[in-house]
Amino acid sequence: MDILETLKTLWNDSGFHSFLVDGGWKNLIMIAVSCVLLYLGIKKQFEPLLLVGIAFGCLLVNLSYFSPASADALYHLDLWDNFLDSEHPDYHSYGAILRNGGLLDILYIGVKAGVYPSLIFMGIGAMTDFGPLISNPKSLLLGAAAQMGVFLAFFGAVCLGFDGNAAASIGIIGGADGPTAIFLTSKLKPELLGPIAIAAYSYMALIPMIQPPIMRLLTTEKERKVKMEQSRMVSKTEKILFPIIVALFVILLLPSTAPLVGCLMLGNLWRECGVTERLSDTVQNGLMNIVTVFLGISVGATTVASRFLSLETIKIVGLGLTAFCFSTIGGLLVGKLMYKLTGGKVNPLIGSAGVSAVPMAARVAQSEGQKANPSNFLLMHAMGPNVAGVIGSAIAAGFLLAVFK
């Protein structure tokens, strides 16, 4: 046995050696990025349920992704490139992925097929009380207004040279709705899934820092002090009818929203109908947790250094922030309009909650309102636009999907 030769082979096969050749230093940077994300998720508790999984997926894929052809790799970028290449024999072949893929390739099928985001929406539906929205339907308008950032960022992305599919995927970050962003991007521009998902979840976690300055800038002290009247009580029958009505109207209007809106409303119907408590409980807890595990790690897997470290990612991060800011502005402006039209009965701060990010955005509106007037309780009023934002972003995603698919 030639010990020297064996040592040399071991060194050449090791991951440490791969950092020194063929742009392996990029993987080293991504490992550092994943550690930062892990720090933000664990220490700063930025959306930890997803960010920790994404960060660890990022770590795993950049540790193992030394050669695209390596059979031991957890994630094979080349397989997914073939999957999307219409001239390749493996075009749209999940069989090829199952045959040749690693663990993360197989888990990623759930993202690519749009299964995980839809199941997450089912869980969100089962956890959401639409009562505040049903009692005050005009708050739906705030949810629509807060989609302004989606379309402005889309326009901005086209101006920066992105194609239509990429621009639509970037724009949806402004919807502040992680599952919707993942769903749309996986359909339109899967290559950008990593940066878009990370940008979406990071900004959602940063809402308490991003929104308050904009809220204070666009509203006066007098407006922020407005105390809103108690909403009416919503009957059980109304709560049962709501998911059926929304599913009917929204899916008929935009059939491409069916997976997201359908699952959201089915989850909510299970919650409200009162005869499927077991299912509602499973969807809210067990299923949601399982899907979150798969979603986080497989989205993290798309952050392969060779794709992630590019000028595009920087542009996406910048456009994502712009989208978030303009979505907040859109909601606030319509909130101010409602304030004027109702003679000061609506506190415009609740408009900022129109960006989905349930319930973080509503909490921010509550805390800003209470800073202006300690006896102000805006939380339930802000929950209306907040859940309306979920519906609004699903409609926006459905529109973009219908146009660019």
Place this chain on the structure above:
Amino acid sequence: MELENTTLDVAIIGGADEPTAIFLNEAIQETTEMTTKESENEAKDISIADAGITAVFGYSVVFFGILILMIVLYCTGAIFKAKDAKEKAAKEAENKSTKNTPAPVAEKPLAPGSAGHVKLFDVPDKEAAMIMAIVADKMQKPLNELHFISIKEVK
């Protein structure tokens, strides 16, 4: 694609579970047809002017969809509000009518002394008291531990 499916079919049949093999075979064929029919998902280049129009149109579609939903919710809300108001009015009317009618006179206890009430049918109080006393004596139990439901004269 065909080759891949055939390989999978053979592998499944090897598992000696015929219904599963048939089911999976059909599913695979369907998937193959779907994927081959699926439109090319290639990125669409778009001009800045088109992007502007798409953005404005998209934002309008979101508002339109939400507006329809809002109108439907207002309509259902109005129906339920009307229903609630009706029920409330009916309840108030019922309360008012109960206020106007005199309070029902409390029933006279029929057989004091025994546990609970006893209903008497064509039996005077005196005779009922005697019967109860005799029964208690025969049973060797105090009267207040016995519960007489009714005493009826058999004619």
